Amino acid sequence: MNEVVKFLKENPVQYFATIGADGKPKVRPFQFMIEECGKLYFCTSNEKDVFKQVKKSPYVEITTSTPEFAWIRLCGKVIFSDNKDIKKKIIESSELVKSIYKNEENPTFEIFYLEDAKAVISDFSGEPPKEYSI
Helix, strand or coil, X not given: CHHHHHHHHHCCCEEEEEECCCCCEXXXXXXXXXXXXXXXXXXXXXXXXXXXXXXXXXXXXXEEECCCCCEEEEEXXXXXXXXXXXXXXXXXXXXXXXXHHCCCCCCCEEEEEEEEEEEEEECCCCCCCEEEEC
């Protein structure tokens, strides 16, 4: 888990893939927020298309890479949470999120984690990929 969190924090722009209303893949930049109690948390607005997409099709995949061409693929099922303590931690950890949502009471502010997540970290070294169950 620590290696996955470290990889995501060191490469803060990730790409988040969902299935759109048209049944086709949709990918957009995203950012990992925090790890809490063994869960990887992200956030969004319930006014965005991505929120509607994961409500309908909750299985997603996230990827990013390093400048040295190592990459991670992270997949799992989105589970939304209304945990105010975690929302507050996310707000406090990100100036960008704080500037958008102001506080954990914002009705458009949604947080989620990935259930039964799997992560694979790979590179071009010839070594086998490292696999993690989260």
